[in-house]
Amino acid sequence: MVARVPETARIPSALLPMRARVAHRRQGPDDVATLSLCPVDGRLAPFRPGQFNMLYAFGVGEIAISISGDPGNADSLLHTIRDVGAVSHALCQLQPGDMLGLRGPFGKPWPVDAQAGRDLLIVAGGLGLAPLRPAILQALAMPERFRSIILVVGARSPTDLLYPEQLRDWAGEPALALSVTVDRATPGWSGMVGVVTTRLARALDRCDPANVSALVCGPEVMMRHCCLALEDMGVPPDAQWISMERNMKCATGSCGHCQFGADFVCRDGPVFRWDRVAARLRIRGI
Amino acid sequence: MDVQSIPELLADHLILGRFDAGSIETLAGCARNFHFGAGELIQKEGAPAELVYVLRKGDVAIEISAAHISPTVVETVHGGDILGWGWLIPPYRTLFDARALTEVSCVGLDAACLRGKCDDDPMLGYQLFKYWLPHLAARFRAQRLQVADLYGGEGA
Known part of the structure; x- marks a missing residue:
């Protein structure tokens, strides 16, 4: 039986x-x-x-x-x-x-579709390029929908750059304005040196900040400083998104391991609008 | 091809362009045009800081060199930036090597001339600091983040 x-x-x-x-x-x-x-x-x-x-x-x-x-x-x-x-x-x-x-x-995705007609700024730090890669590919599949597509990539050193072949391809992509910078140069590196925030003003020099939508992913401190720098430049806080990382277990918002204030990162994120989480990111220990 | 005058070049600059026309003319009295080819040394650490460079176009590497190792690029600066602050701090020595990464076009301001004009006209000096300090502060802020090794503790 x-x-x-x-x-x-x-x-x-x-x-x-x-x-x-x-x-x-x-x-x-x-x-x-x-x-x-x-x-x-x-x-x-x-x-x-x-x-x-x-x-x-x-x-x-x-x-x-x-x-x-x-x-x-x-x-x-x-x-x-x-x-x-x-x-x-x-x-x-x-x-x-x-x-x-x-x-x-x-989880909640990057709101790429909803940014049609705007300047789409994508800022990736370190491994943060991995969750952003699908958003970049989606945007590049329909570049005419955006006023411009700008990608700023930062890494610790040239050898830490993720997807180097892809970056070389993207450097030749007419629909994409790519800027790559590293925190620590190694011998032979002839590119930019400095944290990603140093590239933002130049990346946006032909944009009206009010028309910019930013997708930012990387270590939390990097995202915080990027979004604050973008705010200083006039990019609206409600036009910026970040991707959070916490200890996710169930992935369905049931177990509570990834609670972040009033949100569960697995269910309500990992992509959050900046103005929703900005204040929480300044609190140590949560 | 249109050739721009020095006051026009300064007026187009991200930082110095904030001065009024009269002040731009005053600053232009200390200025000369410079061009550097890719790879060319713009300033040498420890040398008298006789010029401050108002970068118009191109990329410049700030380098530290030591015996037996390749020079380390600690920062790059670009069109719109100002290169050098040793000109302002006695004994007026250049603090780092600076090398053109690409073709660089800039306006060089004679440091002694500039200090003299700021001494003669404290309002000009005050404005220079007011416009220049946010740029310096942004670079300091960025270098603090650089030192913090943002990507050191990354997870998956």
Whole structure:
């Protein structure tokens, strides 16, 4: 006799990982790996730029990782992961053919569509380029919808720049004004040196600040200083968005691990409008 | 091709353009046009700071050099910036090497002449500081962030 599973004991689909296989793996820079995933249990749900998946390293644990692929290509599910803890270490060690669990996509996306007719400024610091890559690709797929598309990328050093080949391609993309800067130059680097905030005024020198919409992602302190600098330049606080990172567990706003003031980052974010979270970001320890 | 006069070049500058026309004329009395090719040394650490450069176009690397290692670029400055503040602080020595990364067009203000004009006309000096200080403060703020190593503790 087959025991019936009580209705209340069924696992909601959002909490049930599907299996996915690593199709390709790319190492670098340094301790960062980019995995391209293929689903084993059917098609992937479409994602929107800025959303994340929960990736499950079997027997180790599950963490939230932003999706870095092209939202216009349903088969392109990329995740860029830095090896900083037990789960991310296990994920970074996966090789083509290896299996992992995957849930999602989850979270609020970058509001790219809604910025039509405006100057779209995208500011990425360090690994922050990974969650922004889908937004950049989406914007570049329909450049005529924006007055301009401006990308400012910052990294610790030239060797820490994410997606260097992509950056080279984007440098030649007529629809995109790209500015790359590093905090610490290495021998042979002939580009800009200085934090990303130093590039903002020049990046916007042909824009009316009131017509600028900014998508900013990177370490929290970098996002805070960028958004404040943009405010100083006249970019409205309600036209700036950032992507937050917290300890996400359930990804559905049920467990409370990622509570950030009155919001759960997994459900109400990770993309937040700047004026919603600006005051909270000045409070130490939350 | 239109050739701009020095007062016109100064009036077009992001910082000095805030002066009124009379003050621009006064500043222009201390000014000369300069062009540097990519790779050319603009100023040398420890040398007398005889000029302050009002950058119009191009990118400049501020470098620190030491024996046996390649020069380290600590900051880049660009068209719209002002290069150098050693000219204002006795004993008026250049604090870092500065090298053109690209073709650079700038206006050089003779430091002794400029100090003299500011001494003669304290209002001019006050305005110079009022317009220049936010630029300096922004660079200090940026360098504090640079020192803080923003990307050091990044997660996934």
